[in-house]
Amino acid sequence: MKHRLLQYLTCPSCGDAIKLSNVTKSDGSEILEGELRCESSAHSFAIERGIPRFARLGEVEQDKAATAASFGWEWRHFTHGDELYADQLLGWLHPVKPEFFRDKVVLEGGCGKGRHTQLAARWGARDVIGIDLSEAVETAFTATRNLENAHIIQADIYRLPFARIFDYAFSVGVLHHLPDPRAGFRGLSQKVKPGGHISAWVYGAENNEWITRWINPLRERLTSRINPRALLHLSALPTAVMYAATKLVYGPLNRSASGARLASHLFYNDYLNAISVFGWREQHSIVFDHLVAPTAFYISRAEFEEWWREIKASDVQISWHNKNSWRGFGQVN
Ligand SMILES: C[S@@+](CC[C@H](N)C(=O)[O-])C[C@H]1O[C@@H](n2cnc3c(N)ncnc32)[C@H](O)[C@@H]1O
Incomplete structure (x- = not known):
C-alpha cells in the first residue's frame, strides 16, 4: 500500500477518515504489513502483503x-x-x-x-x-x-x-x-x-438464450461446484472446440470481405470473431470464467436502462x- 492511498479512504463502518496506525514491514514507499484505523479508533483494518483488507471472505x-x-x-x-x-x-x-x-x-x-x-x-x-x-x-x-x-x-x-x-x-x-x-x-x-x-x-439476456437454457443449469449444478483444478482440466475440452473454430473458421472468414458476409450467418459470429485473436491460454481462461461462477445473471436491455x-x-x-x-x-x- 502506498501512502498516497490514505487520502482516499474512509471507514466503511462509520465513515470517518482512515489513518495509518502501525507499520511492521515496508519496502521503500510500499507498506507491506501494518494496520489502518478510523479517526475514532473504533474500527481497524489490517494491511497484509501490501494490501489493505476491508473485507475477508470468512466475514461476508x-x-x-x-x-x-x-x-x-x-x-x-x-x-x-x-x-x-x-x-x-x-x-x-x-x-x-x-x-x-x-x-x-x-x-x-x-x-x-x-x-x-x-x-x-x-x-x-x-x-x-x-x-x-x-x-x-x-x-x-x-x-x-x-x-x-x-x-x-x-x-x-x-x-x-x-x-x-x-x-x-x-x-x-x-x-x-x-x-x-x-x-x-x-x-x-x-x-x-x-x-x-x-x-x-x-x-x-438477448441472444444468450442458448447459455441461459443449456449452459446455466450445467454451471449451477456441476461446474461451479467441482474442484477448480478439476474444472480447469474439464474446461480444456470446450476450449479446444472453441479454439479450433475461432482459429480455423471465424477468424479467417471474418478477415476477408467475401468471407465476412458468409461468417455473419454463423452462430455467435460477432463474439467468436472478437475472441479469435486470443491465444489458447486466454481462451481457456474465458471458458473457465464462464463455468466457474456460482452466480451469473443475464441482463436485458430494458433492465439495464432501468439501472x-x-x-x-x-x-x-x-x-x-x-x-x-x-x-x-x-x-x-
Ligand atoms: C469475471 S471477474 C472480472 C474481473 C475483472 N473485472 C476483469 O475483467 O478482468 C469478476 C470479479 O468480481 C469479483 N467480485 C465478485 N463479487 C464481488 C464483490 N462482492 N465485491 C468485489 N468484487 C467482487 C470477483 O472476485 C472477480 O475477480
Missing part, C-alpha cells in the same frame, strides 16, 4: 464468499498478461478512450487480476484504485505494485471504504456475478462525484457489444 455472506472463492482461484491461476487487453477493455468501456483517464481519480469495481487497473494507471489516471473481494487481489497487487498511481484493496463492492470522491468508476464483468447486480451498480455510482462518470459492462434511470445518470450511452452483452456510460449527477 455465503453467496458472495462462494463467488469470490471461485474467481480468486481463477485469477491466482490465470495470471498472464496480454497486449490485446487494452483494445478489449476499450471495447467494453466504449465510448471511453485512453485520454479520458488522464488526471482522473478512478475506481475499478471488481479488478480481478488487475489487468484493467494497470491499464488505467498507464493511461494517466491521477490515481486508480482497484477493489476486489477475492484472493485475486494478490495477483492484482503484483501486477500493479510498480505503478505509483495504482492501488489495490480487498473490499466488498457493497461496502466500499470511500466517500463520493471519484471522477470515474468502471466495472467490467462483475455486476452480473453479484447477488443483487443493480444494488452493486447503485453502490458504485454513489462513490462518483456529481459530474463524474461511470461505465459498466454486463452479460446480455441508469434509477441513478438519474445523464447523457447515457448504452450499446450492444458483440451482440451478446450491454455496455453503458453516463454522467452521475
Whole structure:
C-alpha cells in the first residue's frame, strides 16, 4: 500500500477518515504489513502483503464468499498478461478512450487480476484504485505494485471504504456475478462525484438464450461446484472446440470481405470473431470464467436502462457489444 492511498479512504463502518496506525514491514514507499484505523479508533483494518483488507471472505455472506472463492482461484491461476487487453477493455468501456483517464481519480469495481487497473494507471489516471473481494487481489497487487498511481484493496463492492470522491468508476464483468447486480451498480455510482462518470459492462439476456437454457443449469449444478483444478482440466475440452473454430473458421472468414458476409450467418459470429485473436491460454481462461461462477445473471436491455434511470445518470450511452452483452456510460449527477 502506498501512502498516497490514505487520502482516499474512509471507514466503511462509520465513515470517518482512515489513518495509518502501525507499520511492521515496508519496502521503500510500499507498506507491506501494518494496520489502518478510523479517526475514532473504533474500527481497524489490517494491511497484509501490501494490501489493505476491508473485507475477508470468512466475514461476508455465503453467496458472495462462494463467488469470490471461485474467481480468486481463477485469477491466482490465470495470471498472464496480454497486449490485446487494452483494445478489449476499450471495447467494453466504449465510448471511453485512453485520454479520458488522464488526471482522473478512478475506481475499478471488481479488478480481478488487475489487468484493467494497470491499464488505467498507464493511461494517466491521477490515481486508480482497484477493489476486489477475492484472493485475486494478490495477483492484482503484483501486477500493479510498480505503478505509483495504482492501488489495490480487498473490499466488498457493497461496502466500499470511500466517500463520493471519484471522477470515474468502471466495472467490467462483475455486476452480473453479484447477488443483487443493480444494488452493486447503485453502490458504485454513489462513490462518483456529481459530474463524474461511470461505465459498466454486463452479460446480455438477448441472444444468450442458448447459455441461459443449456449452459446455466450445467454451471449451477456441476461446474461451479467441482474442484477448480478439476474444472480447469474439464474446461480444456470446450476450449479446444472453441479454439479450433475461432482459429480455423471465424477468424479467417471474418478477415476477408467475401468471407465476412458468409461468417455473419454463423452462430455467435460477432463474439467468436472478437475472441479469435486470443491465444489458447486466454481462451481457456474465458471458458473457465464462464463455468466457474456460482452466480451469473443475464441482463436485458430494458433492465439495464432501468439501472441508469434509477441513478438519474445523464447523457447515457448504452450499446450492444458483440451482440451478446450491454455496455453503458453516463454522467452521475
Ligand atoms: C469475471 S471477474 C472480472 C474481473 C475483472 N473485472 C476483469 O475483467 O478482468 C469478476 C470479479 O468480481 C469479483 N467480485 C465478485 N463479487 C464481488 C464483490 N462482492 N465485491 C468485489 N468484487 C467482487 C470477483 O472476485 C472477480 O475477480
